[in-house]
Amino acid sequence: MSERTPSQWEEIAAADPQHSTWYVERFRTLAAEGQDIVGEARLIDAMLGRGGRALDAGCGPGRLGGYLHAAGHAVVGVDVDPVLIAAAEQDHPGPTWLVGDLAELDLPARGVAADFDVIVCAGNVMTFLAPSTREAVLAGFARHLAPTGRAVVGFGAGRGYEFSEFLADAAANGLVVDVLLSTWDLRPFREDSEFLVAVFSRAQG
Template sequence: MQAPPPGPRRARARRAVSEPLPPTRWALGGAKNVGYGERFAELIEQGEDVFGEARLADAMLARGSRVLDAGAGMGRVGAYLLDHGHRVVAAEPDPALVAQARRTWPGLEVLPLEILALSPDALATAGAPDAYDLVVCVGNVLTFLAEDTEVAVLERLGSLLAPGGRILAGFHLQRGPASARTYPPDEFVADATAAGLRVDHRFGGYDLRPVDDLYAVWVLSRA
């Protein structure tokens, strides 16, 4: 029996993988994003705690695990996990944030690539693993993706999981950054399902507080 054709959203997502990558909402945000990296640098200089996501990620891992920090920003999460004994590869397409991450944490391996560009060939060329025990995709990365690429991005992240691997994701449901989209939980779950993933857990924050309407933290694995 012939399988039914994919729905419009899934078809658009698949085309996005083979065609030139469309601009992300982050890239289109332009001046609206100015100050993000500087603000985190200031917080770190002041001794503020900016590692809540990383502590949860570390608690999910055995020592020496392979971690992909997808959409690493200025590198704070990946650097923390590196310091705690994991093999970390960070991927970040924004040149300014790549430069900041490399300057701030010289030991952190940062690939200047978007998530959809993390092909097996690209990872092999960089000498990076092609499978990971944990993929971290936090800090509103999923709300800054290019339009209609959400399923394709989730498929790519799922394809990079080692057996038993998981994805840790998080984003604002309300009051998010100005250039980000709103990503309703039911739509995210539908996209994750279409990408061959299942939702193992949902929380209201990286401290594992109960679900709320402001922020969502997700733990995903292959269906």
């Protein structure tokens, strides 16, 4: 069995053991100040019927999954960082929070059905993956969607993963583009956009 490739996030956390704690406190502070930290989740909520099933992929300390749970959805959150998962469990009880590598995503093996109505991957998570695992992550998203489910992935330009390469990887791993946006508040994507929010369906057949 080949050795697992650590994500760039794990490498950052290993180099700075306080990084994950800083990240948790950053979002707790923003929330306490009344900042809007759930804009992505509002879009996902609008895509779900009442009581939908959502996977928060790379959930961090749970800001999106917590909002979706409060809105009445069944939420599973997965993150590779146990510090972030512990914060999610503390701050947002209710969802199922799991420590796991998105490149090895196999929720049925952990007793969780792979039939999500929406998978959301926000917060530049795709750019923190080890480049060699990106396609495995996208293929895992496709496998975990319900037949009519959708995957929504957002990240910024200039982070080492060209939008064109990402879209080609998605197409090669079972995902079909429905909509391309440049913001989580539905502004259209253009060639010079500095951010991409891609909405995919699962390829049929």
